Amino acid sequence: MFEKLDICPPDPILGLTEAFKKDPNPKKINLGVGEYKDAFGKTPVLETVKKAERILTDEETDKLYLPIDGHAGYKRHVQLLVFGEAHPVIQSQRAVTVQTPGGTGALRVGADFLSKVNPSVTVWVSEPTWPNHPGIFAAANIITKSYPYYNAAQKTLDFENLMSTLEKIPAGEVVLFHGGCHNPTGVDPSPAQWEAIANMAAAKGWIPFVDFAYQGFAEGIDSDATGVRTLAATVPEMLIASSFSKNFGLYNERVGALTLVASSESQAQTALGHIKRCIRTNYSNPPAHGAMLVSMILDTPELKKQWESEVRQMRERIARMRTLFVHTLQSKGVTQDFSFIEKQKGMFSFSGLSPEHVKLLREKHSIYIVGNGRINVAGMTEQNMDALCSAIAEVLRQA
Numbered sequence: 001m002f003e004k005l006d007i008c009p010p011d012p013i014l015g016l017t018e019a020f021k022k023d024p025n026p027k028k029i030n031l032g033v034g035e036y037k038d039a040f041g042k043t044p045v046l047e048t049v050k051k052a053e054r055i056l057t058d059e060e061t062d063k064l065y066l067p068i069d070g071h072a073g074y075k076r077h078v079q080l081l082v083f084g085e086a087h088p089v090i091q092s093q094r095a096v097t098v099q100t101p102g103g104t105g106a107l108r109v110g111a112d113f114l115s116k117v118n119p120s121v122t123v124w125v126s127e128p129t130w131p132n133h134p135g136i137f138a139a140a141n142i143i144t145k146s147y148p149y150y151n152a153a154q155k156t157l158d159f160e161n162l163m164s165t166l167e168k169i170p171a172g173e174v175v176l177f178h179g180g181c182h183n184p185t186g187v188d189p190s191p192a193q194w195e196a197i198a199n200m201a202a203a204k205g206w207i208p209f210v211d212f213a214y215q216g217f218a219e220g221i222d223s224d225a226t227g228v229r230t231l232a233a234t235v236p237e238m239l240i241a242s243s244f245s246k247n248f249g250l251y252n253e254r255v256g257a258l259t260l261v262a263s264s265e266s267q268a269q270t271a272l273g274h275i276k277r278c279i280r281t282n283y284s285n286p287p288a289h290g291a292m293l294v295s296m297i298l299d300t301p302e303l304k305k306q307w308e309s310e311v312r313q314m315r316e317r318i319a320r321m322r323t324l325f326v327h328t329l330q331s332k333g334v335t336q337d338f339s340f341i342e343k344q345k346g347m348f349s350f351s352g353l354s355p356e357h358v359k360l361l362r363e364k365h366s367i368y369i370v371g372n373g374r375i376n377v378a379g380m381t382e383q384n385m386d387a388l389c390s391a392i393a394e395v396l397r398q399a
């Protein structure tokens with residue numbers, strides 16, 4: 001059976017990490033995978049996570065299975081983070097949350113659930129989007145279509161074309177949005193544009209599915225939830241995939257959640273039963289450690305305050321790197337305008353570098369960037385900036 005298999009191409013993002021690790025060049029720079037690096041190029045465990053881990057090790061009395069839908073305290077905190085305490089969805093209890101292995105797990109559980117509810121459902125994804133999105137839905141036998149999102153010439157949101165496509169999407173189809181820090185472009189709708197999107201969803205009857213992986217990395221933990229909260233206050237039904245890989249730095253603990261909003265509490269509970277069935281037949285129940293840490297941090301006022309400050313520090317360092325990157329490119333004589341990079345939000349920038357530039361950067365300078373030109377700004381440091389910008393200036397002159 002296995003001898004008939006063709007070779008699978010490497011993953012466009014995680015495959016880069018594999019190649020980066022094998023590269024013997026001591027000056028190599030990895031701006032591929034979305035992992036935060038500090039000023040020393042390291043991804044340390046957050047202080048608050050370390051503290052919570054010490055408490056957990058002392059207090060934990062068993063390693064029994066979690067319920068299928070996960071840790072109760074964690075699920076409550078996910079909802080409070082996503083919606084805020086006073087949101088009507090919380091008050092009316094129209095939302096149910098399940099703990100999942102990471103944001104990808106949340107998207108896949110959501111996809112399995114959608115495919116079960118409506119096997120012929122179509123999911124619309126932004127063009128461009130995270131390369132894994134179409135694959136996740138395809139794995140659940142769901143067809144994806146693209147909606148316009150990015151104006152490459154202006155480096156802005158292509159709002160007019162986005163809205164005219166959203167207007168034509170039939171009721172019952174699903175539209176996937178990035179809750180903030182759009183991956184790969186770093187370009188998000190404004191609050192007024194979210195409002196218009198939410199009103200369009202309510203008027204047309206398509207269902208928003210929000211991939212919310214970078215809460216706190218754009219402007220703040222609460223303000224980054226504007227889009228998701230506006231949608232939830234306007235539409236009867238939606239789905240949200242949360243990830244705590246980035247804002248808690250819990251990448252390898254796989255901490256995520258799928259939240260479903262329904263028209264009523266009882267419909268939400270019915271849907272929860274079906275989602276639990278999807279989980280039980282997939283991985284049975286989620287891993288506990290990371291979710292218990294998140295729950296403990298958000299439950300302990302002192303730890304929560306410190307965590308908020310750690311998220312702010314990560315966000316502010318990335319913003320400083322955006323500015324330094326633009327200025328250093330200028331100082332290297334690059335004449336192309338890269339000032340848009342300062343306006344983009346989150347870890348990523350859609351640099352506009354071509355596949356040829358990306359190839360030259362990798363082959364000649366051991367600088368790893370996703371093939372579509374997406375750069376992880378969070379991988380830049382004061383130390384690697386000069387070499388990085390010299391290399392970019394050189395490839396821009398060549399190709």
Ligand code: LMR
Nearest residue numbers: 013014032033034130183
């Ligand atoms: C990324 O886009 O780099 C991250 O979300 C990591 C991943 O799984 O691709």
